[in-house]
Amino acid sequence: MSVRYFGRRIDEDLNDQFKDVLKYNFIGFTKDINDDDAMRCSDEKFVPRGEVFIRGTMNDMFDFGLILKNRGFDVSMLRSVTSKLLSNGVIEKIKEKRKLDGFEDLESFVSTVKTYEDAFFAEKDTPDGDFYRQQIDGVSFLYSSNSALLGDSVGTGKTLQCVIAADMRIKHDKGKCIVVTVNSVVPQYMKEIEKITGVDPSEISDNPHSNAKYRVLSYTLFSKPGSREDVTNHLREEARSGDINVLILDEVHNVKNGNPRHRNANGDLKHRSNHTTFNIQEVSQYVPFVWGASATIVANKPIDLYNQMVAVNHKLGKIGYGKFKFEFDSGGVKEKLISADKLKEILLDQGVYVQRTKKSIRGDMPEQFVAEQDAVINTHDLDNSVRSRMSGYKNPNLPISAMTAFRTSVAEHKVPQSLAIADSVLSQGKKVAIFTNFNESADLLTHGLRAILEKYQIDGTVAQIRGNQRNRQQIVENFKSPNSTDMAIVINIKAGGTGLDFPNILKDVIVNDFDWSVAQDEQSLGRFYRINSQEDINVTYVIANSTLDRDFYQILDNKRRIAERIKKLSEEEMQMLNDGIRGRNKRLRELRDARHEALMEQEQLGGDKDIINNMGNQVIRDLNNPDILANSNKMMKNWFKRLKQ
Known part of the structure; x- marks a missing residue:
């Protein structure tokens, strides 16, 4: 497919990237972009063979321009087009994304984050401790995101970042915070909230019907026959009324399985299977800020990620399940790995995913x-x-x-x-x-x-x-x-x-x-x-x-050695991706080829x-x-x- 951007032919390296940016940034608003479509752009609208196909919000245009800019496109004309579309009412003006609302600038935001340091490090007997800059960046990422996946590795402080962002968010917007995690972690998470935020213990509860500011619940409450319908109905109504402002899905890989055809469409929660996944989604769809945290988000199969996208209310979750599976989870092992790489780039481009390792956060990490x-x-x-x-x-x-x-x-x-x-x-x-x-x-x-x-x-x-x-x-x-x-x-x-x-x-x-x-x-x-x-x-x-x-x-040991090899390759790859490198970059291709080889070697060891x-x-x-x-x-x-x- 030959692509033109404001009358200029796009070179081969950016051609596929441009198609993906269009296809996945305007989910729910566009026609299918087929290989036989000759796309071109005018100064007022984007046209495939004369038909307007971009219809969305200002946020969609904002994302579109930011992604193109990061990939080397000149977006000056796009700004002019966006302005005209906005003034003509073609696109809807809504709240600016990535805005640290409630703070004059990033410096004042960082100063507020650092007020949590004293209580956090006092408990660890290191009163002069400081948060790492990347942890503060993680708090900023979550606070400014309606939909977010925090994929930092084990031991990097995901709980810390989630709790601080949630506390700052509900202080600004009011409302309550719900945390869902695995059963054995519930008491520990409650203790972490008390330690990090300093709220009175009476404001933290593991009772889903409590009126506490923070509730920490087990995933089993959403799957157990004796509780799942009552708990889901109660929280769904509470979210509908606007009382729940933040939902944190800790160990979000627990929300992955389930064909949406098995989800009850009438809202009476009589799902055919996968009650945890679908009941979480029943509640999360009404919550303004939904964040998932897990060290194994992108490590999952691409299709596993689909229900997580639905749960955090991201636009990729609006793609039909069958289409998502065809786009990202079809073909042989090699084809699926390539699709997973494309999905990772899309998540990074759209600012929904962040992933750091301990050593990328802290250079002097012990061994x-x-x-x-x-x-x-x-x-x-x-x-x-x-x-x-x-x-x-x-x-x-x-x-x-x-x-x-x-x-x-x-x-x-x-x-x-x-x-x-x-x-x-x-x-x-x-x-x-x-x-x-x-x-x-x-x-x-x-x-x-x-x-x-x-x-x-x-x-x-x-x-x-x-x-x-x-x-x-x-x-x-x-x-x-x-x-x-x-x-x-x-x-x-x-x-x-x-x-x-x-x-x-x-x-x-x-x-x-x-x-x-x-x-x-x-x-x-x-x-x-x-x-x-x-x-x-x-x-x-x-x-x-x-x-x-x-x-x-x-x-x-073989699996662990391969996993370590994959981790090192992924770390360098993520650094390049975070620096905006995409497409056919030689080093990026080498890293991915080596990682794919290691993954296929891992596959041969068996499950x-x-x-x-x-x-x-x-x-x-x-x-x-x-x-x-x-x-x-x-x-x-x-x-x-x-x-x-």
């Missing part, structure tokens, strides 16, 4: 070092333990049953080695943290850590974070306190993988047993490796080399279901292998039994 240690275990006892567990399952011969039984059992058998590492740390008077997936191994670790403290006559205690703890928040606060007696903490990966913030408390982290998800693994380690960390963090993975645990760890099936079937085969049973008797004596006694 996180990863090591591994072998746990020598008695495989005969391990096999017996696995068999015993499987016999108690309803469907013991399924791969997932074998995999669960093996992981639970090997986690317990690795406890002695984890405790040996912890012993070397505690003997120096230093604190230690240990991650595990299972409550059984967590109890063994807690018992063993107490024994170590007693052996060295250390006057200290051991904290434990696990699922469904009513006093979880108190445990967290006690461990973080400078006067805490806790010398060690045992954390269930699922319960403590998100929402916890433990910087500068300890330097040594032990992973007794690991999750097969790289994202979950990063989330867990991110509890201690934070943007304000002052020292390096040492992470040690405990691996039972004589078992399938080594194979399992190798899969995770969670593949791992469960392959490893589970291998467990079943090994349990029936007589050679393995014979060799297991040659292993060292069983430290696990001694520990349990």
Whole structure:
């Protein structure tokens, strides 16, 4: 398609970019732009074969001009056209975007943001601390955006930025703020709001029917049959009346699945599936400011992003689901990766997406070092333990049953080695943290850590974070306190993988047993490796080399190494994109080709279901292998039994 801009032919490099800018900036206002259309521009209107196709608001024109300017177009004539269209009533004049309303200039805005520093850093025992400039930029981005996705990496302060922006926004516009997050994080988020804003605790509630200024709710309230309709109806009516001004969707990747055809169109909430996604959208459509936060936004498949666009009321959510899927999620793996790159550029162009890493925010960020240690275990006892567990399952011969039984059992058998590492740390008077997936191994670790403290006559205690703890928040606060007696903490990966913030408390982290998800693994380690960390963090993975645990760890390690490669390539790519570089830039193409290659390599390692099936079937085969049973008797004596006694 040959494109002309105010009578001037656009060179090949900008040709496709111009089409995408037109197509995706005026969603809901334009006809389809087909390859056989010859587009040209006059001084009064944009015409494809004589038909006016741009109809929108001043904000759409504002976005259009800004994107074109960033991509190297001369927009002086566009300003003249916009002025004429505005004066003739062709486009609607509405509030200017990116305006820091309520503030005379950026300097006064920054000064207000910095008033939150004292309360925030006082709790961290660093009263002279300062927010990083990029964090302040993040607050500005959110405050001035009706629709926003904050994609900063784990440990960069997404909660901090969201809460400050929300507090400043509702102080200016009045109204209330709703935060939706995962269930285990609700108490921690409530505490963060109190600490950052200084509001009275009575103004923060986890009750959806409360009249509090801040309500922090779990995603499960929008999906659980006993609560979802009541909660959604109540909040929807409240939003319709204008009482809710800000909606923060923390861990927004929870709002992704669902074909809109399964959403009830009558508003009575009788959806066919995906109640969380559709009920969130029922409420968010009436809220002026909707912000999503997650470290894995663009890491998701493009189609996963569709419902997030709908939830934050962005214009891309106005594209039909089928058309969005065709544009961004069709073809083979390579084609989908290219489409994802295009979608990322569109999000950046339209100012709806921001993503920074810890090291891009802070140049002197300490390191996180990863090591591994072998746990020598008695495989005969391990096999017996696995068999015993499987016999108690309803469907013991399924791969997932074998995999669960093996992981639970090997986690317990690795406890002695984890405790040996912890012993070397505690003997120096230093604190230690240990991650595990299972409550059984967590109890063994807690018992063993107490024994170590007693052996060295250390006057200290051991904290434990696990699922469904009513006093979880108190445990967290006690461990973080400078006067805490806790010398060690045992954390269930699922319960403590998100929402916890433990910087500068300890330097040594032990992973007794690991999750097969790289994202979950990063989330867990991110509890201690934070943007304000002052020292390096040492992470040690405990691996039972004589078992399938080594194979399992190798899969995770391969995934993690590829993910790290992808992250480094993405960081350089994002820097170029943030600098306005687009299209066929040679270095940008090289980075994307390398990242695509790494992503396809990652794809070949298989997903969670593949791992469960392959490893589970291998467990079943090994349990029936007589050679393995014979060799297991040659292993060292069983430290696990001694520990349990």
